[in-house]
Amino acid sequence: MKRVLATAAISALTLGVLTLGGDAVKAGPDDNSLTIGLGEEFPNLNGYLNTARDGVVMTRHLFDTLIWRNPETFEYEPLLATSWRQIDERSWEFDLRDGVTFHDGSEFSAEDVTFTLNRYADPEAGARSQASVGWIERVEAVDARTVRIVSKEPFPAALEFIAGSLPIYPSDAYQAAGPDAFGQSPIGTGPYALTAVEGGTYTLTRNPAYFADGGKGTPSIEVLRVRTIPDSATRIAELIGGGIDWTWNMPSDQIEQLSDIPGVTAVLGSTMRIAMVALDAAGRTSEGNPLTDVRVRQAINHAIDRETIVTNLVGGDGRTINAPCYPRQFGCDESAAVVYDYDPEKAKALLAEAGFSEGFTVEMASYRDRARAEAVQAYLAVIGITANLEMLQARASFSAWREGQIGMWYGDWGSFSIADASASMGNFFNGGTNDGARDEEIMALIAEANVSVDPETRKQSYAEAITLASERAYWVPMHTIVMGYAYKSDLDFTPHVDELPRFFSASWK
Amino acid sequence: MWAVIVRRLVVAALVALAVSVMTFCLSHVAIDPALALAGDSATDLDIETIRERHGFDRPVVVQYADYLVRLLQLDFGTSYLTNRPVLEMVAERLPATALLAVLSIAFALALAIPLGVAAALRPNSIIDRFALFLAVAGQSIPNFWAGLLLILLFGVQLRWLPISGSDTLAHFVLPMIALGSYATPALMRLTRAGMLDVLSSDYIRTARAMGLSQGSILFRWGLRNALLPVISLTAVQFGFMLGGSIIIESVFAIQGIGYLAWQSMSRADMPVIQAIVLMISMFYIALTLLADLLNAWTDPRLRTPT
Numbered sequence: 119m120k121r122v123l124a125t126a127a128i129s130a131l132t133l134g135v136l137t138l139g140g141d142a143v144k145a146g147p148d149d150n151s152l153t154i155g156l157g158e159e160f161p162n163l164n165g166y167l168n169t170a171r172d173g174v175v176m177t178r179h180l181f182d183t184l185i186w187r188n189p190e191t192f193e194y195e196p197l198l199a200t201s202w203r204q205i206d207e208r209s210w211e212f213d214l215r216d217g218v219t220f221h222d223g224s225e226f227s228a229e230d231v232t233f234t235l236n237r238y239a240d241p242e243a244g245a246r247s248q249a250s251v252g253w254i255e256r257v258e259a260v261d262a263r264t265v266r267i268v269s270k271e272p273f274p275a276a277l278e279f280i281a282g283s284l285p286i287y288p289s290d291a292y293q294a295a296g297p298d299a300f301g302q303s304p305i306g307t308g309p310y311a312l313t314a315v316e317g318g319t320y321t322l323t324r325n326p327a328y329f330a331d332g333g334k335g336t337p338s339i340e341v342l343r344v345r346t347i348p349d350s351a352t353r354i355a356e357l358i359g360g361g362i363d364w365t366w367n368m369p370s371d372q373i374e375q376l377s378d379i380p381g382v383t384a385v386l387g388s389t390m391r392i393a394m395v396a397l398d399a400a401g402r403t404s405e406g407n408p409l410t411d412v413r414v415r416q417a418i419n420h421a422i423d424r425e426t427i428v429t430n431l432v433g434g435d436g437r438t439i440n441a442p443c444y445p446r447q448f449g450c451d452e453s454a455a456v457v458y459d460y461d462p463e464k465a466k467a468l469l470a471e472a473g474f475s476e477g478f479t480v481e482m483a484s485y486r487d488r489a490r491a492e493a494v495q496a497y498l499a500v501i502g503i504t505a506n507l508e509m510l511q512a513r514a515s516f517s518a519w520r521e522g523q524i525g526m527w528y529g530d531w532g533s534f535s536i537a538d539a540s541a542s543m544g545n546f547f548n549g550g551t552n553d554g555a556r557d558e559e560i561m562a563l564i565a566e567a568n569v570s571v572d573p574e575t576r577k578q579s580y581a582e583a584i585t586l587a588s589e590r591a592y593w594v595p596m597h598t599i600v601m602g603y604a605y606k607s608d609l610d611f612t613p614h615v616d617e618l619p620r621f622f623s624a625s626w627k
Numbered sequence: 628m629w630a631v632i633v634r635r636l637v638v639a640a641l642v643a644l645a646v647s648v649m650t651f652c653l654s655h656v657a658i659d660p661a662l663a664l665a666g667d668s669a670t671d672l673d674i675e676t677i678r679e680r681h682g683f684d685r686p687v688v689v690q691y692a693d694y695l696v697r698l699l700q701l702d703f704g705t706s707y708l709t710n711r712p713v714l715e716m717v718a719e720r721l722p723a724t725a726l727l728a729v730l731s732i733a734f735a736l737a738l739a740i741p742l743g744v745a746a747a748l749r750p751n752s753i754i755d756r757f758a759l760f761l762a763v764a765g766q767s768i769p770n771f772w773a774g775l776l777l778i779l780l781f782g783v784q785l786r787w788l789p790i791s792g793s794d795t796l797a798h799f800v801l802p803m804i805a806l807g808s809y810a811t812p813a814l815m816r817l818t819r820a821g822m823l824d825v826l827s828s829d830y831i832r833t834a835r836a837m838g839l840s841q842g843s844i845l846f847r848w849g850l851r852n853a854l855l856p857v858i859s860l861t862a863v864q865f866g867f868m869l870g871g872s873i874i875i876e877s878v879f880a881i882q883g884i885g886y887l888a889w890q891s892m893s894r895a896d897m898p899v900i901q902a903i904v905l906m907i908s909m910f911y912i913a914l915t916l917l918a919d920l921l922n923a924w925t926d927p928r929l930r931t932p933t
Contacts, residue, residue, distance in 0.1 A: 159890055161706075161708040161709040162709055162710075167710075169665075169669070241676060244676075244680060246665065246669070246673060246677075247669070247670070247673055248670065248672040248673050248676055249670045249672065249673065252672060297710075298709075298710045298711065301709075301710075316794070317792065317793055317794045317882060318792065318793070318880070318882040319792070319794075345791075345792065345880070346880060347791050347792075347880040348877040348880065348886070348889070348890075349771075349877055349878045349880070351775050351778075351878075352775070352778060352790060352791050352878055352879065352880060355775070355778045355779060355782055355783050355790050355791075356782075356790050356791055358783050359782050359783040359786060359790050360786075361782075361789065361790050361791065361792075511893065513662060513663045513893075513894075513895070514663075516662060517659050517662045517663070520659075520662065521659065545670055550670070550671035551671050551674075552670075552671070
């Protein structure tokens with residue numbers, strides 16, 4: 119028995135000693151640091167190889183792009199380039215800022231721009247998003263402080279990509295390290311520099327040499343600590359317990375409870391992400407399935423009460439959408455869309471007209487929110503359609519839609535935060551695997567709009583595409599998605615619709 | 628003895644081969660790997676580029692053969708996601724998982740054996756009932772939920788212990804309890820049953836008749852025999868812990884193998900998944916082998932070949 123007691127005593131003692139070993143968590147405002155809790159680990163910090171959202175957020179802090187789009191006004195502002203102009207329908211010229219240095223002290227020059235962009239425009243470099251770089255034919259230095267970017271064909275969305283997803287790397291340091299090592303210990307010109315990676319915690323320290331007159335301004339917070347905590351319940355506990363100061367991707371039903379906690383601000387911020395129920399109009403699941411009949415698709419549009427879903431299940435400032443794009447995107451003219459009001463009787467009549475008065479059964483997949491998907495399922499049941507709902511992981515769900523395994527897909531799309539309809543409609547009605555309509559007429563309009571240089575022509579083509587897509591009811595355009603943010607109340611932080619938190623603009627009150 | 632070990636090793640290799648075939652097939656059937664790698668917002672062009680780049684457009688059999696050939700050269704491949712050697716990534720994460728597993732099994736044994744013995748000594752007493760209650764509770768509470776409860780109590784309310792991460796030993800205390808408490812009930816009940824069995828056996832009665840001290844009877848003769856099945860079960864539970872650590876490591880954000888496995892699964896980073904599954908199954912086989920050897924050492928009767 120003695121030994122038993124001894125074991126118990128040792129266990130207790132060990133616990134006690136270990137408790138003392140716990141480091142007191144450094145509080146945010148006291149040392150002007152911000153501890154960020156992310157849910158998804160990023161494989162590396164190379165913005166061209168990493169497309170995970172949490173990683174993209176970090177690359178925006180470490181690197182700069184040539185220009186920057188103001189998240190409030192959606193206007194382009196200077197960053198690494200101080201001015202820019204279009205030379206001809208395929209070329210843009212940029213005047214580079216003087217006196218910018220990389221985190222390692224080396225000077226930023228035209229060569230860094232030509233090297234970085236030419237390298238990743240080459241498919242061999244393995245950029246994860248070919249849409250971001252594939253349009254570039256070549257990048258050349260006009261002189262030491264001027265570069266020219268030439269696209270393969272007229273490319274109206276060029277500035278969007280230059281402002282969004284094309285960070286500039288130091289050519290010498292990158293070549294010395296190689297792409298993988300560079301991704302582990304990146305060097306940029308950004309407002310923060312990576313100073314330590316330990317036990318899954320990334321430490322970013324404010325760049326003292328950062329230029330103040332660029333669009334990003336001067337950061338206020340000295341140190342950003344970035345931790346990955348995959349479980350959202352644990353992230354909430356850490357926020358309440360003081361282990362982290364900021365987190366996102368909080369489930370909307372928890373936002374209300376979270377905001378009741380003293381010292382915690384929890385908000386639902388609207389995003390550029392749109393949700394839709396895409397319908398298998400092309401008959402990918404089986405030829406001649408009910409969804410190939412336009413009356414059935416219109417019936418489905420009339421059957422779903424989108425307003426109620428938005429009010430009760432989306433929350434925040436989420437809103438219904440009528441066109442298959444985000445309303446603030448260039449070319450997303452909602453007035454061109456045919457709007458289907460909630461009218462289950464009309465829906466039943468349309469179904470009967472199509473010869474499905476007894477209803478039918480369809481496979482449906484979704485991933486983000488079970489409650490919303492079940493609401494759609496319930497609305498369909500009212501008009502006699504049995505939707506077999508399968509909640510999947512995001513990627514599996516995308517895969518099911520793309521491979522044509524399901525008739526209905528309640529999915530969403532963030533347009534890579536690009537404020538141009540080419541990033542939404544251009545990806546869903548272009549005849550690719552995302553396209554469940556395969557409508558030749560729309561495909562032609564999209565193709566034209568994607569390369570046209572005249573803004574009016576583009577607007578016109580997208581508007582026509584929107585009219586056709588809504589008339590033929592290829593989608594049930596649902597609503598915008600809101601993002602749940604939770605952070606310490608004494609943090610001054612503004613969420614933006616492009617789902618790209620900007621900690622360089624945040625500060626402690 | 629050697630023949631037994633060699634035979635076990637051959638079986639182990641065959642099992643590993645079967646496991647590799649299964650994980651390879653499963654990960655191809657479950658999801659299109661190119662799509663999984665490309666991520667949520669990928670366009671068709673991105674997916675196509677990845678498919679060609681990683682050779683996913685080749686027949687699955689060819690891909691598997693290629694994988695096997697490299698495996699025989701002890702090359703576990705490179706992660707699709709990070710482009711780093713899988714072996715390096717796994718080796719980096721191994722210490723955290725090993726520490727968690729060892730702590731948890733030690734915690735489970737430290738709780739299970741004394742309680743089991745105490746319960747056996749006084750059947751139907753308060754201690755016995757308490758032990759039974761613990762066993763039922765421990766087995767019916769899912770360990771991720773237990774983890775969250777522990778976080779709320781010790782992390783948020785009392786603020787005694789850090790909630791997540793793996794920087795200091797203190798970070799391992801809550802996960803150790805969460806993971807260890809799942810293994811405790813079975814070990815405890817087995818200890819109790821074994822002890823009850825042993826205590827009513829002839830040789831203990833003889834020992835008592837010979838006037839041996841209570842302590843000597845209990846620990847020298849009783850426990851040693853009662854623990855035989857416990858050793859085997861400990862090995863099995865230890866193996867379970869590696870699986871359980873997938874959940875526990877993500878709840879507590881511990882940078883271990885389990886977390887890596889979870890991460891790789893959600894992104895279909897197949898070389899990493901295959902390496903981890905292969906490693907865990909090999910480990911399992913090694914543990915069972917070890918348990919058999921330990922049993923043979925503890926119980927001389929098992930050493931003689933039958």
